[in-house]
Amino acid sequence: MASEASRNLFAADALLPTGWARNVLVQWDGAGRITSVAPNATAPAGTPVAAGPVIPGMPNLHSHAFQRAFAGLTEYRGESQDSFWSWRNLMYRFAARITPESLEAIATWLYVEMLEAGYTSVCEFHYVHHNQDGTPYATDGEMSLALLRAARNAGIGLTLLPVLYQTSGFGGKPPRADQARFIRSTDSMLSLLERLAPAAQAQGAVLGLAPHSLRAVPPDSLRAAVQGLTAVNPRAPVHIHIAEQTQEVDDCIAWSGQRPVQWLLDHANVDARWCLVHATHMTPDEYAAAARTGAVAGICPTTEANLGDGIFDMPLWLKHGGRWGVGSDSHACVNAAEELLMLEYGQRLSRRQRNVLASSTQAEVATAMTLQAVAGGTQASGRASAGGAAGLAVGQPADLVALDAHHVALRDLPAHSMLSAHVFASHRTSAIDSLWVAGVQRVVQGRHALHEAAAQAFVAARSATIATDA
Numbered sequence: 493m494a495s496e497a498s499r500n501l502f503a504a505d506a507l508l509p510t511g512w513a514r515n516v517l518v519q520w521d522g523a524g525r526i527t528s529v530a531p532n533a534t535a536p537a538g539t540p541v542a543a544g545p546v547i548p549g550m551p552n553l554h555s556h557a558f559q560r561a562f563a564g565l566t567e568y569r570g571e572s573q574d575s576f577w578s579w580r581n582l583m584y585r586f587a588a589r590i591t592p593e594s595l596e597a598i599a600t601w602l603y604v605e606m607l608e609a610g611y612t613s614v615c616e617f618h619y620v621h622h623n624q625d626g627t628p629y630a631t632d633g634e635m636s637l638a639l640l641r642a643a644r645n646a647g648i649g650l651t652l653l654p655v656l657y658q659t660s661g662f663g664g665k666p667p668r669a670d671q672a673r674f675i676r677s678t679d680s681m682l683s684l685l686e687r688l689a690p691a692a693q694a695q696g697a698v699l700g701l702a703p704h705s706l707r708a709v710p711p712d713s714l715r716a717a718v719q720g721l722t723a724v725n726p727r728a729p730v731h732i733h734i735a736e737q738t739q740e741v742d743d744c745i746a747w748s749g750q751r752p753v754q755w756l757l758d759h760a761n762v763d764a765r766w767c768l769v770h771a772t773h774m775t776p777d778e779y780a781a782a783a784r785t786g787a788v789a790g791i792c793p794t795t796e797a798n799l800g801d802g803i804f805d806m807p808l809w810l811k812h813g814g815r816w817g818v819g820s821d822s823h824a825c826v827n828a829a830e831e832l833l834m835l836e837y838g839q840r841l842s843r844r845q846r847n848v849l850a851s852s853t854q855a856e857v858a859t860a861m862t863l864q865a866v867a868g869g870t871q872a873s874g875r876a877s878a879g880g881a882a883g884l885a886v887g888q889p890a891d892l893v894a895l896d897a898h899h900v901a902l903r904d905l906p907a908h909s910m911l912s913a914h915v916f917a918s919h920r921t922s923a924i925d926s927l928w929v930a931g932v933q934r935v936v937q938g939r940h941a942l943h944e945a946a947a948q949a950f951v952a953a954r955s956a957t958i959a960t961d962a
Contacts, residue, residue, distance in 0.1 A: 499931060501892060502535035503546035505907030507862065509881035511854070512907055516546070520890035524930025525877070529884055543925035544897030545907040547862060548883035549612025550828040551649075551869030554731070554769050554790045554819025556617055557599040557639060561954040562586045563824045583822075584670040586957065587620050592629070592638045594953040595620070599642035601950030602823060604940045606648060609921045610828035612891035612929045613649030615819065615873050617702050617731060617769070619657050619674045621684075626672025633687050640688075644695045646942060647934040649889065651873045652692055653702035653731050656681045656717050662707050662747035674704075678713045682720040689724075696930070698874040700729035706744060706752050711759060718760065729765050729874040731790065732756070735778075736770035736801050753778040762787050767872040769819070772802040779805065783814035788872040793834035795821035803838045806849060817869030829920040832861045856908045858915040890931035896938070899923045 499520050506516035506529075513531035517539070520526045535541060566582050590598075599616075606614060616639055622628050631637070636654055643650035657674040660667045667675050676684070685699060692699040701721045703709040709717070721728050735741055735752045744752045753774050756762060764786035771782065771789050782789070791804050799822070809816065818831040825831070836857055839848035847857050854860040863883065870882035877887035884892070895902060895910055901918035902910040914923045927935035934940060 498540055498933070500536075500539050501542055501546065501894075501928070502533070502539045503542040503894070505545040505910075506531075506884055507545065507547045507859065507907075507911070509863065509867075509883050509885050512859070516884075518546070518884060518890065518892065520931040524890050524932065526884065526886050526888050526890050529886060542894035544895040544899075544902065545910050546884070547893050547895065547911060548866045549889075549891030549893050549927065549929065550610050550862070550866060551817060551873045551875070552606055552611040552614040552819050552828070553767060553788070553817040553869045553872045554617055554792050554821050555602075555614050556619075556822060557602050557642070558587060558590050558595055558620060559583065559821075560602045560605075560823040560826070561594075561598045561950070561957060563822065565958070581670075587673065588624060588670060589957045590620055590635075591624075592634045594957055595635055596638040596642050597946075597949040597953035599639050600646055600942070601946040602826065603642055603646035603648045604942050604946045605826045606820070606828075607646060607927055607929070607934050607940050608924065608938065608943070609826055609830075610893050610924055610927070611648070611820075612889075612893070612927065613651065613869075613873055613875055614643070615651040615653055615700075615729070615731065615767070616643075617653050617655060619655035619702075619704060621654070621676060622673045624673065626675070633684055636684070636688055637691060640691050640695065640697060643697065646940070646946070647929055647932060649873070649875060649891065649929055650692075650695075650697040651700060651729060651875065652688065652697055653700045653729065654681065654684055654688070655702040655704045656713065657704045657708045658713055659708055659710060662743050664710050678716045678720070681717060685721065685724070698729065699725075700731065700874060702731045705733040705740070706755065707740060714760060727765060727874065729767065729872060731767040731769055731872070733769045734771050735773045736796075738773055738802070741773050751775065751778065753782055757781050757785065764788075764871065765874070767817075770796065770801060770804075772796060772804055774805075776808065779808045779814070780812045783809060783812035786815070788868045789814055789816040790819055790872060791816055791831075791835060792819045792821035793831050793838055794825035795819075795823075797834060797838070798822065798824040803842045806835065806839055807843075810849075810851075815864075815868040815871060817865050817867075817872050827920050829915045832858065832865065832915050833920075836861065856912060858912040859908055861915075862911065890928055892928040893924060894926040896923050896925040
């Protein structure tokens with residue numbers, strides 16, 4: 493692994509917030525924050541030279557780490573018409589068996605995978621809090637600490653979002669027995685955040701809050717939890733599942749007379765620190781109103797396809813100036829470029845058009861999507877420096893990805909076409925050469941130093957977890 497003392501990188505081509513630039517020298521400080529981005533530069537002697545175009549690292553703004561261990565194991569018909577809800581029952585069975593040790597092994601491998609696939613940070617939407625019988629661990633926060641260790645060991649930037657989960661449905665329905673590991677009172681959640689703060693701060697992780705959903709958090713609890721978080725850190729991110737499924741929309745209307753996004757905007761102070769995860773099923777008025785808040789839409793295209801959620805109307809969101817980012821969610825796929833591909837292809841299928849997400853200022857679809865997803869993901873993760881553009885810009889984390897200019901899908905192409913080939917025409921991870929997080933190189937020639945050891949530990953943890961199904 494490259495020395496942490498190397499604090500510069502020269503790239504023949506780099507994707508800056510303003511677009512592609514030539515002969516770019518990027519420099520950063522000991523804290524891993526970019527201090528200079530100089531186009532049309534000359535590389536000083538001894539400066540590391542990137543193997544290909546350099547693009548900003550992608551934030552992964554929605555992750556349930558433990559679900560990586562059962563990806564691929566639910567792809568069979570268990571009911572006459574399988575749905576998100578039947579999948580959730582299988583997921584609960586798996587969640588019941590996770591231990592702190594297995595969670596750390598699973599998350600470590602997942603985070604290594606993410607780094608090798610172009611993600612430089614992750615927002616961990618974490619709701620398995622307690623022991624298998626629902627009682628708190630002797631060290632409350634044991635599962636959260638396992639995630640912090642996994643992120644530290646892998647070297648990925650982390651936004652830890654402990655999940656507030658209290659009810660099984662709208663109107664305060666009591667939690668199900670298989671939700672016992674998730675349940676916390678509002679006071680308990682705020683106390684957990686207070687206990688986790690020193691560990692998070694020690695490794696530069698961001699700490700926020702995730703009210704799970706409107707069906708799982710009653711109005712009074714939502715209000716009190718967000719107020720408590722704000723009193724401690726007014727900039728702390730708030731993420732929530734919203735309007736993912738049509739049944740959720742129907743149930744919310746039956747409970748309140750309003751659709752989920754409509755209710756949330758009317759009853760919570762939604763602003764730029766919020767991330768509306770999925771938001772799949774909105775009316776045109778909801779798209780416009782939600783975009784005006786400055787909140788980020790957290791789109792998880794491969795998971796939404798896997799679960800049959802539906803397709804987010806991205807052109808309508810962008811029409812209203814909406815911000816967005818991508819997440820791998822249930823980790824059926826762990827690949828930053830794959831999420832962009834699936835997002836664009838979903839829009840093409842629903843609209844029967846091509847190159848839907850090109851912008852008025854950027855005709856290259858891959859370039860436009862990368863810049864937008866980096867900007868929205870950085871905002872939603874709470875890792876951006878105030879007042880600066882996200883990505884390869886002064887003050888931002890030195891989170892960089894170098895593509896492999898010698899990869900057969902990219903070779904001899906101009907830089908913007910290399911990025912297009914990476915997203916649409918390669919095996920995607922195979923076209924990544926190197927990756928840096930906060931200025932520390934974590935991937936060299938496509939591989940993380942922990943690749944083999946983390947993979948073996950993951951396989952063992954998965955085997956132990958699913959053993960009772962054999």
